[in-house]
Amino acid sequence: xxxxxALFFAAAALLGAAPAYADGxxxxxxxxxxxxxxxxxxxxxxxxxxxxxxxxxxxxxxxNLDRIGFASFFIPQSGRQFSASVxxxxxxxxxxxxxxxxxxRSATAYNLASxxxxxxxxxxxxxxxxxxxxxxxxxxxxxxLVYAGDTLSGDFNKAGRATVxxxxxxxxxxxxxxxxxxxxxxxERKIAAACR
Numbered sequence: 001x002x003x004x005x006a007l008f009f010a011a012a013a014l015l016g017a018a019p020a021y022a023d024g025x026x027x028x029x030x031x032x033x034x035x036x037x038x039x040x041x042x043x044x045x046x047x048x049x050x051x052x053x054x055x056x057x058x059x060x061x062x063x064n065l066d067r068i069g070f071a072s073f074f075i076p077q078s079g080r081q082f083s084a085s086v087x088x089x090x091x092x093x094x095x096x097x098x099x100x101x102x103x104x105r106s107a108t109a110y111n112l113a114s115x116x117x118x119x120x121x122x123x124x125x126x127x128x129x130x131x132x133x134x135x136x137x138x139x140x141x142x143x144x145l146v147y148a149g150d151t152l153s154g155d156f157n158k159a160g161r162a163t164v165x166x167x168x169x170x171x172x173x174x175x176x177x178x179x180x181x182x183x184x185x186x187x188e189r190k191i192a193a194a195c196r
Contacts (some may be wrong), residue, residue, distance in 0.1 A: 004083065005037075006102060007157050010152065015131070018073050020039050020055075022037050022065045022066040023040070023041075023060065023061060023063065023065070024038040024040040024041070024058040024060075024061050024065050025038065025058065025059070025060055025061065026038055026039075026055045026056065026057055026058060026060075026061060027039045027044065027057070027096065027100070028057055028104055028173065029053075029054075029055045029056060029057055029059075030056065030057050030104075031053055031104045032103050032137070033099070033103070034048055034049045034050075034051065034052050035047065035049075035104070036048075036049055036054075036085075037059060037085065037096055037099065037100050037104075038065055038095075038101060040065050040066075043089065043090045043091055043092065043175060044089075044091040044092070044093070044095070044174075045065040045066075045089040045090075045091065045098035046085040046086070046087045046088040046089075046091070046096070046099055047065075047085065047086055047087065048084060048087050049082055049083070050083045050084060051082065052186050053082065054082040054084075055066060055073075055075060055080075055082070056154040058078055059075045059077060059078070060075065060077060060132070061073050061074070061075060062074040062075075062076060063072055063078070064086070065086060065089060066086075066089055066090075067086060067089075068087070068088075068089060069085060069086060070083065070085050070086075070087050070179060071083070071084065071085075072077050076116045079102055085094050088147065088175050089193055090159075091157055103148055105173075106157055106158075106178075109176075112153060112155055112157070113131050113133070113136065113153065113154065113155070113156050113157040114128065114131065114132075114151065114153040114178075115129040115130050115131030115132070115136065115149065115151070115152060115153075116130050116149060116150070116151055116152075117129055117146050117148050117149060117150045117151075117152060118130045118135065118148065118187070118191075119146060119148060119191050119195060120145070120147060120158055121148065121195075122123040122195045122196045123191070123194050123195040123196075124140050124194065125140040125141075126138070126139055126140075126178075126194045126195070127146055127152075127175065127189055128187060128190070129141060129152055129156070129174075130187075131180075131181075133157070133181050134157050134180065134181040134182045134187075135179075135180075135181075135182040135183075135187035136157075136177060136179065136180040136181075136182070137177070137178040137179040137180070137182065137187070137190055138156055138162075138164070138175040138176070138177055138178065139172055139175060139176045139178055140174075140175055141161070141173075141174045141175060141176055142173065142174040142192060143172055143173030144165050144166065144169060144171035144173060146171075146173070149166065149167070150166050150167070150168045151166070151167040152164045152165065152167070152173075153165055153167060154175075156175065156177045156180060157177075157180055157181075158177065158180065159178070159179070159180065161174065161175070161177075162167075162174075162175050162177050163175070163177055172177075
């Protein structure tokens with residue numbers, strides 16, 4: 001038993017209360033922003049941490065996963081403590097898998113892409129980027145303007161919402177990745193259809 005748990009049980013015994021802790025193991029945290037998906041003894045829970053990166057996949061958590069609301073958690077392996085809100089609890093495997101798929105980037109998404117803007121002017125919010133693995137078609141949702149020749153880097157190597165950075169201006173853009181790893185001929189067709 002860890003010293004923290006022993007202290008908790010001793011305090012609970014002095015107060016005459018049974019411990020309300022339901023510990024667990026981090027099922028998924030990497031690529032999920034501030035969300036942490038935890039496997040408890042009999043069910044799964046979803047936490048929203050006060051900061052990103054406070055827990056790693058596989059970490060053991062000590063804390064109350066069975067009560068919706070704000071709680072403190074402790075990771076015995078690292079000695080780290082953090083605060084989080086329990087957003088959902090009592091989930092089964094299918095429910096937690098669905099929430100992970102909706103909230104987390106895929107494992108292959110950690111390879112950041114980089115490429116040169118081929119075309120943006122006259123294309124509305126569409127940005128066409130030439131990368132080492134083919135062309136990416138991005139749709140700007142928020143952020144500054146980019147121009148042909150600018151170098152973009154970010155997580156635009158898969159379909160979905162992404163954040164990219166313009167190396168020339170330092171501006172960050174939020175984009176939706178419509179397509180990626182396109183051959184030049186397919187990109188040219190898309191440019192012809194989208195741009196004037």
